[in-house]
Amino acid sequence: MITISLLVYGISTQFLINAQLAAKDLLRDSEEQHRLMIKKLPVAILVYIKGKIVYVNPAFLMLFKLTSTDGIIGRHLVKFVPPELYDEIDKANRMMTETEVAVPPLEVNIRREDGAVITVVATPMPVTFDGQTAILCVLFDITERKSKEIELEKAHKLLQIQASEIEDLKAKR
Numbered sequence: 001m002i003t004i005s006l007l008v009y010g011i012s013t014q015f016l017i018n019a020q021l022a023a024k025d026l027l028r029d030s031e032e033q034h035r036l037m038i039k040k041l042p043v044a045i046l047v048y049i050k051g052k053i054v055y056v057n058p059a060f061l062m063l064f065k066l067t068s069t070d071g072i073i074g075r076h077l078v079k080f081v082p083p084e085l086y087d088e089i090d091k092a093n094r095m096m097t098e099t100e101v102a103v104p105p106l107e108v109n110i111r112r113e114d115g116a117v118i119t120v121v122a123t124p125m126p127v128t129f130d131g132q133t134a135i136l137c138v139l140f141d142i143t144e145r146k147s148k149e150i151e152l153e154k155a156h157k158l159l160q161i162q163a164s165e166i167e168d169l170k171a172k173r
Contacts, residue, residue, distance in 0.1 A: 044139035
């Protein structure tokens, strides 16, 4: 009787071990699929923990005209943003870390390594990265769109001025 119990115990234990190993394999495969998706996304992504950058995808490197992650991983996030946004970013980071709720997107001008200033919409969200609370931030480059908006606004103002001048000329006749 004891032999049968030991045999059943051994089989059930082996079954549980196999199920745990299969679950770990599935989790590892799922994590790898997510890493590949993030890597291939055409939008810039960075992950930071306590203000220090721990991950960037290839699209981030392209956006910032960088050739590798050397010199970027471990840098403090505030190296990229204007000083007037430090407090707002710090407040948002604290809120997301404490509540695990994303904050609204923020439009910000960022200086690239080559000195050029680009305008991005930053969409931060709290995540767990390597077992730690982190912030994943998606950056959409809107530099060209902003430039066109400014040109359109200038053209609109010029048309308003010209229309006003035409009305003044008509009134003088």
